[in-house]
Amino acid sequence: MRLAFFGSPDFAVPALRALAEAGHDIVAVYCQPPKPAERGLKETKCAVQRAAEALALPVRTPVRLRNDTDEHRFFASLGLDAAVVAAYGLILPKPMLEAPRRGCLNIHASLLPRWRGAAPIQAAILAGDAETGITIMRMDEGLDTGPMLLKEAVPIGPRDTAASLHDRLAEVGARLILRALAEDPPAVPQPAEGVTYAPKLSRADGAIDWTRPAWEIDRKVRAFDPWPGTTARVGTETVKVLAAEPVEERCEAAPGTLLDDAGRVACGDGTVLRLLRLQRPGRAAQEAAACLRGLRLAPGTRFS
Structure with missing residues (x-):
């Protein structure tokens, strides 16, 4: 399948590698631009860029997407079957959401509609939730509001940290996105009740x-x-x-x-x-x- 991949941190790397190992044709990897490291060290590439370059995949690092019509046209020209998004860091504008034949599929680290937003792993632990999970959803213009394709629950242990839970969820996300692409399950709208938000942390x-x-x-x-x-x-x-x-x-x-x-x-x-x-x-x-x-x-x- 002809794909683009959007992701930046470690959480997205297992999914990128799984897609490449499964034989999908990844024609573009989008991630955040390199950023200066702490204490004045040289600019550092994000985890996804390092992984993509190791896989010899083409990388794009736009600073913004919202009004970048040249990037919108380039993305449309790729002729994609789908795009996979995992903790990318920028909002995808409508022209890019609509360009792939099967849309843009997001690997979200919660059981939607619980914990929409930027920090769902941390929010689930803070709230004392007994479980969280991965939802594969088809993205729309809202904040994690798109219809759901697949879900899988993951228990939260009494001594789990965000780090330990992050690693388990990343592996589940990699496995579920392969299923979503292979099976093309029907999209189910998210329920209106039970919506919670996980704000960005500082x-x-x-x-x-x-x-x-x-x-x-x-x-x-x-x-x-x-x-x-x-x-x-x-x-x-x-x-x-x-x-x-x-x-x-x-x-x-x-x-x-x-x-x-x-x-x-x-x-x-x-x-x-x-x-x-x-x-x-x-x-x-x-x-x-x-x-x-x-x-x-x-x-x-x-x-x-």
Whole structure:
């Protein structure tokens, strides 16, 4: 089948490779342009561009698509059977959505209509959902509103992080898109009820609010691993909380109070969270107890 592929991060790479290995004719791979790396290093290609180049596939990296009529004409000239989209990062305008014979098929990391939007994996963990999954949908001009072709549920374990769930969902997405192209299942409209949205995240979202219960903070730590990460501030220093777990006990201390040298911290509703791994700025990750010793934090210290 003659295809174009749209994707940028690691999540999209298994699908791109699966399509190539299945023998599909991928005539264009669209991804985000290379971006400057942190600390002034040279520009870095996204995961999909690196994978596409390794497969000797032609890559296009437009900065924008909405009003780029030259790109619209080029895309239409490809004579595509379908386009596959997985976490691309730009909105596809109507002329491009309508160009492929079978439309543009999106690999979305949730069980639509739950968690439309930019961060469905993180949102599912934050909400305490028992499961999430992959939906293959035919794209329209709305935000993840198109009709559904295939769905597969994936359980969310009690210690799953966004990283662990991401990897399982990426593999399911690669398998389902091959089925969708091979079977051409009928499109089913999304139900009007049960719609939820997963907004785009920023680093500022990672600050821990210790007035929330421990189980909620635990979900946040797991949902924001590896990005945008969760942080706790003590004195003038901000530390990353890489791992934590709720403790089955109650306390009366003010939220944010360090209870002992082992990293137990009082949270909202009298709950307790145990810090497991922390990272100070510019340093390697450490077991929480060792990091707290390095910070010279005594029980009774307050995190903010």
